[in-house]
Amino acid sequence: MHLKLFVLSASSVVLWLTPLSALDKTLGIHKALQGVSLTAAIACAVTAGNIARELSEQGEIEEIKARAITADVVDEIATSAYISQQQRQQEAEQILATDEEIDEQEAELNSIKESLELLLNQSSNDSGELAVVNLSTRQREQIELILQCHAKGISGKNKILKEVWGVSAGSSQAYRNAKAEYEYLMPFIKEEEEGG
Amino acid sequence: MRVIHLTNYFVAGCIASSFLGWVASLHPMAFRAVLCLLATIAIAWGLSWLLDFSLSKLLKISVADLQALLISGLAMLLIGLGVFLCT
Numbered sequence: 001m002h003l004k005l006f007v008l009s010a011s012s013v014v015l016w017l018t019p020l021s022a023l024d025k026t027l028g029i030h031k032a033l034q035g036v037s038l039t040a041a042i043a044c045a046v047t048a049g050n051i052a053r054e055l056s057e058q059g060e061i062e063e064i065k066a067r068a069i070t071a072d073v074v075d076e077i078a079t080s081a082y083i084s085q086q087q088r089q090q091e092a093e094q095i096l097a098t099d100e101e102i103d104e105q106e107a108e109l110n111s112i113k114e115s116l117e118l119l120l121n122q123s124s125n126d127s128g129e130l131a132v133v134n135l136s137t138r139q140r141e142q143i144e145l146i147l148q149c150h151a152k153g154i155s156g157k158n159k160i161l162k163e164v165w166g167v168s169a170g171s172s173q174a175y176r177n178a179k180a181e182y183e184y185l186m187p188f189i190k191e192e193e194e195g196g
Numbered sequence: 197m198r199v200i201h202l203t204n205y206f207v208a209g210c211i212a213s214s215f216l217g218w219v220a221s222l223h224p225m226a227f228r229a230v231l232c233l234l235a236t237i238a239i240a241w242g243l244s245w246l247l248d249f250s251l252s253k254l255l256k257i258s259v260a261d262l263q264a265l266l267i268s269g270l271a272m273l274l275i276g277l278g279v280f281l282c283t
Contacts, residue, residue, distance in 0.1 A: 009204055016211045020283035031222065038215045045208035052201030059197055 001055060008048035015041035139185060146182075146189050157182065206272060213276020221280075237273070241266060 019037040023030055135143070145164045154160060157179075158169045165178035220230035244251055244266055252259045 005200065009200070009207070012204070012207055012211065016207070016214060017279070017283075020214065020280060031218070034218055035215075038211060038218055041211045042208055042215065045204050045211055049201055049204035049208060052197055052204055056197040056201050 001051060005048050005051045005055070008044045008051070012041045012044035012048060015044060135188065139181075142181070143185055143189055143192060146185065147192060150189075150193070206268060209269065209272030210276040210279070213273045214280040215276075217277050217280035234273075241270065 015037045019034045023033060027033070142164055146160055149155075149160050149163050154163060161167055161169070161175065161178050161182060165174075165181070167175045167178045169175065216230050216233070220227040244262070248259050248262055248266075252262045255262065257265075
């Protein structure tokens, strides 16, 4: 395409200047030759101009493509850099969160350890007291109520179960549960009565 | 490539001016006709300079481009006719 363009450009100039300057004016066909060569020169020049315009447009398109590709590559690099930075940040945050969790667990373990040490000390001082310590608040309240019943002179098991647990004698599940609980609390009640 | 493209069109314009000269040299009537054509071109050229802003809007090109076109048109005419007359 380039060769064609240069040949057409050169031939247009040659066809323009040569017949005007170098042609023998005594010839009969002098004018006709001049006219033909000028017409051909115009055609060559216009064709060469069109080819050059097409090539120029193609070059511009190629340039735009190259710029777009470069911009894409730059954008891709920037995106991947951003993503890797975000990943690193997330990993760092996860590591920090894990450290915090470990600290919390350690603190919890320390508190459990301290309470166990305290319990161990208490048990070494007084083994009976440990047993009372292990009872729940509800059970302690029930012991208190049973002791109050004993103080009032209520000593029958069924009466105590009725007073404290609110269940009547029978074969119901509630009665059986209350009875089992009462029997479980009996040693502690005796201990309290002996101690008090 | 853009320079080659513009140069080729410029050369084509110059050759077209020489062609006009050649047509004028064929016959006295053709000479008058070409003179009339040149006079018309000259009037249009002058009016284009006067109405450059309106013309640039009409042709949707910048004023600088229009002025460049007018100057290069004059140059093409002068070179083409000059080459024809001098040879």
